[in-house]
Amino acid sequence: MKQPQLPDLPLFRTIADAAGALGYPAYVIGGFVRDLVLERGSKDVDVVCVGDGIALAQEVGRRLPGRPRVTVFKNFGTAMLPTPEIEVEFVGARKESYRAESRKPEVEAGTLEDDLARRDFTINALGLSLNPENFGELVDRYDGMGDLQRKLIRTPLDPDITFSDDPLRMLRAIRFATQLNFDIEPDTFDALARNKERIKIISQERITTELNKIIMAPKPSYGFKLLFSCGLLQLIFPKMAQLQGVEKVGQHAHKDNFYHTLQVLDNVVAAGGDLWLRWAAILHDIAKPATKRYDKRVGWTFHGHEDKGARWVPGIFTDLKLPLGEEMRQVQKLVRLHLRPIALVKEIVTDSAVRRLLFEAGDDVDRLMLLCRADITSKDHQRVARYLRNFDVVEEKLKEVEEKDHLRNFKPVITGEIIMETFGLRPSREVGELKEALLEAILEGKVRNEYDEAFALLLELGKQKGLSAVPK
Incomplete structure (x- = not known):
């Protein structure tokens, strides 16, 4: 060198x-x-x-x-x-x-x-x-x-003293190893495990700064494996550490959701995902341990993990001192919707299902599709290839429906104010029900999101509820 x-x-x-x-x-x-x-x-x-x-x-x-x-x-x-x-x-x-x-x-x-x-x-x-x-x-x-020649992270003095004096150096050791693709020298790594409890005197802001640098490395999974192996992850991000492990009953075993999450994270990085898409990858299955159930007929299930995970996102961002604005809302949306495109792949792709996805994902639909592609981590390469081909079909359908119906971030032309004015109503559950029925009709393709068509349907829906339009 x-x-x-x-x-x-x-x-x-x-x-x-x-x-x-x-x-x-x-x-x-x-x-x-x-x-x-x-x-x-x-x-x-x-x-x-x-x-x-x-x-x-x-x-x-x-x-x-x-x-x-x-x-x-x-x-x-x-x-x-x-x-x-x-x-x-x-x-x-x-x-x-x-x-x-x-x-x-x-x-x-x-x-x-x-x-x-x-x-x-x-x-x-x-x-x-x-x-x-x-x-x-x-x-x-x-x-x-x-x-540097040996690609080794090592402390100049006794690592126990180095890490006990300033515990942030433990995270820096893992961060440098991850960014540079270096090993941590064995005595230095053993000292990480011995001194891990000292991390509790470090502010959350400093911990999260180092965590984000690990996440932004070329292969962040390496850093998370080091964090888990020395016991630091269990202290600084216990919910992620709880993903680790496989439970087996009879012939039924689920995959290790920790290592699956790391593979998804690396896949997102390889596809050019930014920090917040990487956080969505980390959190997409975060609620699986809390929703895990065993069914004798079908094996292990994690029903509702996407909704529970999305509800957890604000609390996780608060605990980690991550920003609570648009970045958090974007991650929350991606966690909540990450199964939707996969569900579309498994069935015939209808215009109605695509409209709903476009409406809910809005401008994040492309990022959602990137996350979903990254989420296919089976060891069966033919299965992965089949899923990815199906995703190509879904993306074509998304493009086709968007060009036709312009549903990305659309707002219904009939507002709550128009409904109240039309029927002489005050803010009420009835107004909400009419708004919801109009939205359903647009998403189902029964009417276009154009004023005359939508207003004609509103009058019809009002009539069914016994409402009459107020003369102007």
């Missing part, structure tokens, strides 16, 4: 000159160096100096063209300097000590060795010198280069 080379940017020479003038040895440390080795793009640079990081940032700012504004965070002892190419954060080298009840360390000035030792993983403890006498030279006290 090639040694990392600092990019040929005047900025780095300017930092070196400023550090030399102040007498502060300075180094580029951490993720920027790691990503140089892995040939991944990175726009954020961390500069550690053995001295006053804020003073170094201000000196660099004075030396750069245009004298860019330095943002100082005095409480944290850091300073931020934006440049056209990259953003640089400056901090003084430090050492840390922790109390058991908090992940916020007590910080004091330290040496370069102290600063490297406090890093989470060896691959993030690499440095490049910004000092005139050895500019660009690699600093690698903990064999981070070797671990």
Whole structure:
């Protein structure tokens, strides 16, 4: 593996000159160096100096063209300097000590060795010198280069101390392993299991940020398997962990819904699904354990899991501190409807069934179909191919009916106000029943969603209820 080379940017020479003038040895440390080795793009640079990081940032700012504004965070002892190419954060080298009840360390000035030792993983403890006498030279006290070569996540110090001090590092270990497709070194992984209860001192917002990064990785199933294996998933997302397991009675056994969910998630990722479609994949069968029943004739059933799962979505989003707006409503809709296209595949596709699906799914119908395709995970490849061919038929029918009837997100032309005005009614159950009957007629194709046709049917429905139109 090639040694990392600092990019040929005047900025780095300017930092070196400023550090030399102040007498502060300075180094580029951490993720920027790691990503140089892995040939991944990175726009954020961390500069550690053995001295006053804020003073170094201000000196660099004075030396750069245009004298860019330095943002100082005095409480944290850091300073931020934006440049056209990259953003640089400056901090003084430090050492840390922790109390058991908090992940916020007590910080004091330290040496370069102290600063490297406090890093989470060896691959993030690499440095490049910004000092005139050895500019660009690699600093690698903990064999981070070797671990990059071996594709290994390992802590610089005793992992029990590293994870107990800052339990968020446990999720970061799994996140990096998932994003980079690395293994977690055995002693480090064993420490995850030993220290998992410490995750309880971490805020939900920070946990969810790491969880979303795992979900957005190229193969998120790997991260969830690691989370489950070390016991962290059972603590941070117990409902998902409860999907795991197979129960057998006689010849009847159901599939393991945890591993099925992970396959669906990976399928959605392969099809280009965004974060919220990935969450819909994670939650589509979340209520199966709560709805599992055994029937001697048909075996295991999970009747109503899609409706119960949809009802659970707001609570899950609240618990995980995920947004409760449009994103949550979209996931809830996809969970509720995820069986509908599969039901259409199993029977003759009628215009009426397609109209109903278009009406309920609205603009999310394409995302729903992507989720449903991802949900076909049988080991029987012929069965999968047959289902996917049937989905092609359903999608053609959706397109055909949509072009003809324009039912995606349609609103009935006859509103509740028109019904009340027509028959002289006040808001009542009767008005709701008439609205529902009109909607049913449109979805069944008995009338088009056009005013004259729909109003004529309204008068007929009113007559059946003994209502007369009020003369205008």
